[in-house]
Amino acid sequence: MTVKEVNPHFEDFLFDWNQKFQFLVGGYGSSKSYHAALKIILKLLTEKRTALVIREVYDTHRESTFSLFEGIVNELEIDHIVRCVSSPMQIRFPNGSRIIFKGLDKPAKLKSINNVSLIWIEECSEVKYDGFKELLGRLRHPTLPLHMILSTNPVGEDNWTFRHFFKDDRQKRFVLDDKELYEKRTIVVNDTYYHHSTAEDNLFLPKSYVKQLDELKDYDPDLYRIARKGRFGINGVRVLPQFEERPHEEVMEAIANIHRPLKRVGMDFGFEDSYNAIVRLAVDTEKKYLYIYWEYYKNQMTDDRTAEEIKEFAETKELIKADYAEPKTIRYYQQQGFNMVGARKFQGSRLQYIKKIKRFKKIICSDRCENTVYELKPLTYAKDKRGDIIEDTFMIDPHTFSAIWYALDDYEVSDLKEKPKGRPQRARPVREERGLSDDEATSQGTSD
Template sequence: MKLKIKKHFYKVLMDNDFDILLMIGGYASGKSFTGFLKTALLATQEKRKMLVVRKVYSTLKDSCFEDLKEAFDTLGVSNRWKLIKSPYEAENKRNSSKIIFRGMDEYRKLKSIKNIDYILIEEADELSIEDIKELRKRLRVLGIKKHLVLMCNPVSRLSSIYRMFFTEEGFNFDEEELYKKRTLTKIDSITLEDGTKENFIVKVHHSTYRDNPFLPASFIYELESEKDPRIKRIARDGKFGADGDLVLYNAVFEEDVYERYVKDKLTKRDEYRGIDWGHSISYTCGLKMAVNKVLNELYVYWEYYDKGKTTQELMQGLQPMKDNNISIYADSASSQTIADFYDEGFNIDGATKGKGSVEYHEQLLRSFSRIVIDINRCPNTKKEAEECVYKKDKNGEIQAGKYNLDAHSFDAMSYGLEEYDFIPLKNRLRKKKYIGI
């Protein structure tokens, strides 16, 4: 058996020294093919009882079941396996390995399956953390190395997979480190009741279409020529982004934004400052910005972003916003805080918030040809711009002003642009009609 597979995937294919493996990547990267190839290879070599899972059972036929058949063909072992379609299963004629397919929507049937030693989850981001925890409880067989393999695209940072692997709530891998190193490993030592120690190994593997040498040129062209930044990030680069219609579709991320676009190029009149208060309940966000009116571009080059701080602590953190005595506009709901800051020498005032202000500010931010956010100095603003999408009504229509998260940086931008001369689209159309254009 001679496999034609790139080194990046060959390593993960042959490596079974793990308890949990996440294979995450962009479209057509080869992660699913490798995941099923790995499953088929191990079940052919050893006697195993495996479970293949998706959120909905009906989706298994045209995805997972076909992928497993392709893996058997690739390995040249199809003749060793008996395929059953009701319910979907595969049985090895030589070593009695069994691969069972189930959906989380048939949880009662799933709970009745005993002695599982290997679980493969396709489209793992469709499952909740609670779903994944329940599946991990099915791995109870003694005397054999048990494996949980998860595969998915890196859709949203609000997803169960991101929370499980890339936050303090879970294994806390570093997302940016993964993109650089491509594979990461964490080992935890567990002390059992009898005093013995066992290692618990978690691995994460990243891939993109560039790791798949078998893609047609037409598919590569479509990915390379994609203009939508959300699709480029998730599909082409295999990086976490927003799953939905981005509010700030015009946001881009660069280094040294102040030096490249503001310093010695724009005047004090082009600079803006904004604060959204959070205090002990939520995050306070303060931003330094500038606008190039000729290019119609907004530059966000400095941020303060923290929570649980007293007014005095906020004053210390926001000291840099005093420079050049540029006007600062903040959320007017905290009038006492504004007064306290003013008494401490901040050139600060409350922003106007009237009926329809959320939609107005949304139009304002979306009216810029580009919002250039400093990738290093404004990490939280960058994250919110990448993640914030519109909520939709029951008919699937976008709801203006309603988002999937509380984007404090959006509010800080909007308050800070209080004096920016912006005419909403409907008012522009009225003005054109009035003057006969």
């Protein structure tokens, strides 16, 4: 076998098998996939093992992982003893080791594989979380230590890879601050070895390629963060960049100090996959600040059970503005003693509600409103086929956002861009009995 030169940042990784999980995350061209493949080949040359290489779609192996393994075998000049079989894709070693390639788009074919002691999930962020958990069940051997390598470019913080290996705010689960990994580059936490890499770590990368990555900063900051810096974050254009999470006590103190705060309650209905979401809001009409200080968020709840859980509203007669598309449900709550009415609906109301909320200078949310934070802090616009944002469509269905729309259906935030001279501009309520047309709403300053 020939002597193989490798990138220094990956030297320790190649021979470190002390942990069950090895999570590699990095930017484009960092050589993480190359060194994962090389690591597996070196292991299987010295130990008889069956390794399983996984991608979400089986057909993508041929031009990626299989081609990568084949190239390394040729570079090491071991192609006379290690056979790369193209149909079905498989790599066989002289000691009986083998590498099998599978895709999670054909999960039934995983069931026939036995004694797998090593799994590599390439582009693991593309794999579904259920697929990852299924693979954990396939990783078993009576005597050999078990290992799983996961490699990926970073994606959004809503991806399961971030929630599983770093933190999941919704589940109150914390493993590692990703910023610590970017600083230290390699970290071991429990039974997981973490490795971060960027283009600088690949000494064989052409300078022209690195220059292309640097140029992304000027026209695609999201891709620059992923491709050049190799960091997780929020992908896409944020709907509410002014959204902030604050300690509950701080939020309540701020509300208490507002002169005549405007308080509202909104409710969005849901059952199976969607949620019953209720929010309590307070508006500082002078500063144009929106405070969110209380939430209710549950699904698979019948109306009678929900009514019982939120009966405090029936007792206090607190006004609830609810989803106008559910008149039958609203009538039920009214019959149970709730002071509930449908929010206004008019042509273009969805887009106008979105633009209204965006005009608040700050949106400050209590840290007790965990579901509101989970939905709204990373909320981004969906994009069309050309890559342009769709102003009234998001990457998720944010039920708490809908509840906020309904709560503030009779309140108009003044346009902060155009203030008339000679007098202060104040927010003014829109008369509930009159729905605005698109042209009228636009004339009140809805441009962003």
